[in-house]
Amino acid sequence: MSSRTIAGPARGWEYVIGLEVHTELRTATKLFCGCPNAFGEEPNTSICPVCLGLPGSLPVMNAQAVDFAIRVGLALNATIQRSQFHRKNYFYPDMPKDFQISQYDVPINANGHLELPSGAVIGIERAHLEEDTGKLVHRGGGGRIESAEYSLIDYNRSGVPLLEIVSAPDIRDPEEAKEYVAELRSILVAVGASDGRMEEGSLRVDANVSVRPVGETQMRTRVEIKNLNSLRSLTRALEFEGRRQVQLYEDGEAMLQQTRFWDEARAVTGALRLKEEANDYRYFPEPDLPPVAPDPLVIEARRSELPEFLSTRRAQLADVLPELSRDLRETVITDECWPYLRAALDANITPHRAVARCANELVALLDEIGALSPSRFVEVLALEDEGKLGASQVKVLLREACLDPLAIPELVAKLGFTASDADAVKAMVAEVVASCTQEWSRYLAGDEKVAGFLLGQVMRRYGRQISGSDARQALTRLAEEARAESS
Amino acid sequence: MNDEILDWGIRELQRRLESAEVSAVEVLEAYQEQIAIQEPEVDAFLSLDLEAARRRASYQDERRARGERLGRLAGVPVVLKDNLCTINFPTTAASKILDGWVPPYNATVVDRLDEEDAIVLGKTNLDEFAMGSSTENSAFKITRNPHDLDRVPGGSSGGSAAAVASRMALAGLGSDTGGSIRQPAALTGIVGLKPTYGRVSRYGLLAFASSLDQIGPLAASVEDTALVAECIMGHDPRDATSLQEAPPQLLGSLSQGVQGIRIGVVTNLIEAANPEVQAGVEAAIQALARAGAIVEEVALKELAYGLAAYYVVAPAEASSNLARYDGVRYGLREPGVTVEEMMIATRTKGFGPEVKRRIMLGTYALSAGYYDAFYVTAQRVRTFVREAFARAYVSFDLLIAPTSPTTAFRIGERSNDPVEMYRSDVCTIPSNLSGDPAISVPAGVDADGLPIGVQLLGPALSEQVLFRAAFVIEEGLH
Numbered sequence: 001m002s003s004r005t006i007a008g009p010a011r012g013w014e015y016v017i018g019l020e021v022h023t024e025l026r027t028a029t030k031l032f033c034g035c036p037n038a039f040g041e042e043p044n045t046s047i048c049p050v051c052l053g054l055p056g057s058l059p060v061m062n063a064q065a066v067d068f069a070i071r072v073g074l075a076l077n078a079t080i081q082r083s084q085f086h087r088k089n090y091f092y093p094d095m096p097k098d099f100q101i102s103q104y105d106v107p108i109n110a111n112g113h114l115e116l117p118s119g120a121v122i123g124i125e126r127a128h129l130e131e132d133t134g135k136l137v138h139r140g141g142g143g144r145i146e147s148a149e150y151s152l153i154d155y156n157r158s159g160v161p162l163l164e165i166v167s168a169p170d171i172r173d174p175e176e177a178k179e180y181v182a183e184l185r186s187i188l189v190a191v192g193a194s195d196g197r198m199e200e201g202s203l204r205v206d207a208n209v210s211v212r213p214v215g216e217t218q219m220r221t222r223v224e225i226k227n228l229n230s231l232r233s234l235t236r237a238l239e240f241e242g243r244r245q246v247q248l249y250e251d252g253e254a255m256l257q258q259t260r261f262w263d264e265a266r267a268v269t270g271a272l273r274l275k276e277e278a279n280d281y282r283y284f285p286e287p288d289l290p291p292v293a294p295d296p297l298v299i300e301a302r303r304s305e306l307p308e309f310l311s312t313r314r315a316q317l318a319d320v321l322p323e324l325s326r327d328l329r330e331t332v333i334t335d336e337c338w339p340y341l342r343a344a345l346d347a348n349i350t351p352h353r354a355v356a357r358c359a360n361e362l363v364a365l366l367d368e369i370g371a372l373s374p375s376r377f378v379e380v381l382a383l384e385d386e387g388k389l390g391a392s393q394v395k396v397l398l399r400e401a402c403l404d405p406l407a408i409p410e411l412v413a414k415l416g417f418t419a420s421d422a423d424a425v426k427a428m429v430a431e432v433v434a435s436c437t438q439e440w441s442r443y444l445a446g447d448e449k450v451a452g453f454l455l456g457q458v459m460r461r462y463g464r465q466i467s468g469s470d471a472r473q474a475l476t477r478l479a480e481e482a483r484a485e486s487s
Numbered sequence: 488m489n490d491e492i493l494d495w496g497i498r499e500l501q502r503r504l505e506s507a508e509v510s511a512v513e514v515l516e517a518y519q520e521q522i523a524i525q526e527p528e529v530d531a532f533l534s535l536d537l538e539a540a541r542r543r544a545s546y547q548d549e550r551r552a553r554g555e556r557l558g559r560l561a562g563v564p565v566v567l568k569d570n571l572c573t574i575n576f577p578t579t580a581a582s583k584i585l586d587g588w589v590p591p592y593n594a595t596v597v598d599r600l601d602e603e604d605a606i607v608l609g610k611t612n613l614d615e616f617a618m619g620s621s622t623e624n625s626a627f628k629i630t631r632n633p634h635d636l637d638r639v640p641g642g643s644s645g646g647s648a649a650a651v652a653s654r655m656a657l658a659g660l661g662s663d664t665g666g667s668i669r670q671p672a673a674l675t676g677i678v679g680l681k682p683t684y685g686r687v688s689r690y691g692l693l694a695f696a697s698s699l700d701q702i703g704p705l706a707a708s709v710e711d712t713a714l715v716a717e718c719i720m721g722h723d724p725r726d727a728t729s730l731q732e733a734p735p736q737l738l739g740s741l742s743q744g745v746q747g748i749r750i751g752v753v754t755n756l757i758e759a760a761n762p763e764v765q766a767g768v769e770a771a772i773q774a775l776a777r778a779g780a781i782v783e784e785v786a787l788k789e790l791a792y793g794l795a796a797y798y799v800v801a802p803a804e805a806s807s808n809l810a811r812y813d814g815v816r817y818g819l820r821e822p823g824v825t826v827e828e829m830m831i832a833t834r835t836k837g838f839g840p841e842v843k844r845r846i847m848l849g850t851y852a853l854s855a856g857y858y859d860a861f862y863v864t865a866q867r868v869r870t871f872v873r874e875a876f877a878r879a880y881v882s883f884d885l886l887i888a889p890t891s892p893t894t895a896f897r898i899g900e901r902s903n904d905p906v907e908m909y910r911s912d913v914c915t916i917p918s919n920l921s922g923d924p925a926i927s928v929p930a931g932v933d934a935d936g937l938p939i940g941v942q943l944l945g946p947a948l949s950e951q952v953l954f955r956a957a958f959v960i961e962e963g964l965h
Binding site: 049052053054055056057058059060061087089091093096097098099145146151153280282283284287288289290 | 690850
């Protein structure tokens with residue numbers, strides 16, 4: 001696959017980035033209780049003794065959350081294992097038990113990987129289940145906990161299931177980070193685990209970033225940037241942070257292991273707290289929850305139900321059209337486009353034509369697709385492949401096939417297109433070409449520049465009777481036929 | 488009449504209620520009178536609502552008059568350790584940090600007692616958050632042993648034990664993390680059961696050490712204890728550690744005896760007890776032997792290590808379980824300029840010294856750099872203890888040992904020596920570490936007339952045979 005130019009934070013430096021993506025799982029209820037897992041409810045209405053962490057309450061595992069975790073794990077090529085829950089102990093008012101039930105040394109998914117559109121393969125260290133915290137709203141004093149007059153807590157989010165997906169430090173620049181999150185998001189949505197809405201907090205990203213001189217293999221002190229909640233914030237924050245770190249090194253200043261936040265308005269990262277001062281989380285096995293041991297039969301069943309991922313489609317396209325540009329490829333592998341392309345390839349339509357019709361005509365028609373099923377699409381493309389219709393006719397016919405459910409041959413008749421139309425255009429072009437023998441031989445010999453002259457002659461003679469694109473198509477076909485005869 | 492009512496066990500009471508010889512209100516009144524006499528001296532209750540109890544008794548009389556069939560604990564006055572959540576009473580765990588907190592839900596066991604028509608009189612005193620062996624660690628009051636008011640009733644379920652022993656209730660519920668049901672039962676001369684871990688739902692029990700905590704009954708007789716145990720056991724979907732097994736039938740098999748049952752006498756635990764306690768245990772062993780049990784000695788040295796392991800694991804879990812008492816949502820809140828200061832001030836004022844000690848011990852044991860040396864090692868010892876029991880249960884159906892090395896000690900006697908206090912639990916802790924059931928049964932009194940308790944231990948889910956043996960001891964020593 002095509003490789004991309006990696007952009008370092010400064011000449012001679014490179015980024016080392018690992019991402020922690022937290023995704024809210026789209027379960028019906030919360031991770032450990034029966035409260036609805038809903039977004040946008042009145043504050044503190046979707047709560048019970050368990051998600052409020054009231055004294056005496058106990059957690060009970062949500063089987064649907066485990067199921068989603070398994071699907072994501074399979075999609076990320078991870079090992080799905082018997083896993084244990086741990087308590088992560090620290091005091092914070094949005095956390096009702098003052099510990100978070102999470103997974104520690106034995107997560108449900110370990111050692112996976114994700115292939116990006118660029119072809120880069122990013123390691124996935126783990127994808128583990130944990131509970132979300134409540135939401136703090138600080139009032140007064142700039143909206144930060146240190147300076148607020150008072151704070152309100154909404155525990156609706158407390159206990160919402162999260163899957164934390166931790167990448168290896170394999171990401172080498174901000175664009176790649178963005179690509180990773182976008183690709184991961186598409187997988188999470190495809191398996192039904194997440195709605196992928198970053199703006200609603202369904203997907204939240206923490207980035208671990210350090211820089212090092214190109215060629216250095218060891219990792220330097222890293223900084224964690226919390227809560228990068230859009231792809232734009234992610235790339236901007238990483239770019240800023242990379243430059244900041246390079247500057248520090250070049251100025252000979254100390255790099256501190258820190259947790260920082262991204263200030264979108266000022267476009268800078270700021271220190272939250274020094275990592276050295278951070279809590280010792282005192283992890284220990286959660287005694288209230290038995291280990292989760294996924295049944296191998298369930299895992300296999302989920303594997304067989306996995307949807308087709310973009311990476312699979314890319315691989316299929318790479319087989320038939322290895323030279324395809326990345327833009328075209330990404331356009332045609334979307335869920336909307338792909339069924340049409342796949343049907344066309346299966347019907348042995350010329351691959352580059354199938355891709356071009358998908359990327360140009362079909363994409364423009366997606367909003368009004370109506371009666372244009374993949375099989376009707378293939379019927380139309382077949383007519384073009386057989387030389388029975390010209391490109392401009394195909395364009396009109398495809399639009400008509402959306403609006404009118406009539407069978408394709410009848411639509412062709414209705415539009416007054418006949419096979420002879422294409423033949424007639426070819427005849428017209430042949431006639432012109434016959435009068436320009438010198439230019440024609442140069443064209444046949446591979447001089448593409450002459451095509452413009454030849455087509456100019458055709459247009460001059462026949463004017464509006466035929467379209468330029470049909471004329472070009474006819475010219476191409478005539479050349480193909482001529483070459484075939486001579487070889 | 489009232490004294491006679493207090494003499495009745497649960498089944499006797501049920502017969503008299505069914506034959507309309509007595510009404511539930513009359514029973515309640517008898518207990519009310521007893522409470523009026525005893526409670527000022529014993530101080531077992533943290534909350535008491537006799538008016539509500541009376542309304543409930545009266546309503547039961549009406550239902551009975553209408554011909555309704557009532558539950559297995561109809562008319563039975565019971566008390567609950569104040570670490571079980573109740574909608575109708577505050578739940579404090581004997582801690583200032585929860586003073587006045589009324590839970591919005593009932594513990595599963597409270598609902599089960601309710602379904603069986605038990606009449607809850609009130610909530611009983613305990614060592615703060617069940618941390619202690621004397622009930623002296625309560626933030627609110629010191630409960631006294633009805634057999635000698637200068638002595639402790641044991642703990643941490645000392646309030647429930649003292650209430651039952653002084654006949655202020657027919658039965659009580661306690662919780663047992665390291666002996667907190669069995670030891671006070673022994674020190675007050677009643678029966679106390681720690682069921683197999685997972686037999687009784689912990690939902691609604693204010694957690695001390697989640698992997699060790701188990702709720703169980705205390706009552707004056709083996710039969711009453713068995714009946715209450717049957718009522719509270721069984722799977723609960725709200726507790727993920729709750730066992731799927733159906734609750735055992737205990738009452739029906741109570742008098743099946745111990746003919747041919749192999750009982751191991753745990754010599755090293757007996758040696759840990761004082762001579763009078765040893766004599767009580769010996770009498771119980773004789774009673775079992777007379778009933779046809781095969782009795783043999785066995786030394787289980789590994790059990791002695793249990794004490795140290797327990798005092799790592801239990802504080803570690805407690806340090807996490809008690810983190811939620813931070814002043815943010817309920818209970819005490821001390822003012823502070825920042826959230827952190829508020830939390831620190833609240834916890835400093837709200838927790839008593841023993842709770843603080845254990846939170847610090849547990850926090851230390853889980854800290855980076857110490858986790859392996861303390862917590863991991865303690866878990867390994869826990870496995871040793873489990874394996875020692877497993878080996879013993881190849882040769883024996885049950886084990887017998889003292890419940891407590893001594894009889895009831897004087898109030899204040901051990902308050903200044905926490906380690907000496909911790910040693911009170913040496914015989915009971917191993918069962919919590921292994922999760923196996925154990926029961927304490929009265930085995931006579933010492934020279935001062937203080938009750939001695941003998942402990943029967945069995946493998947997981949062996950409650951039925953435990954109760955049969957306990958019944959033999961009760962009958963044999965009567």
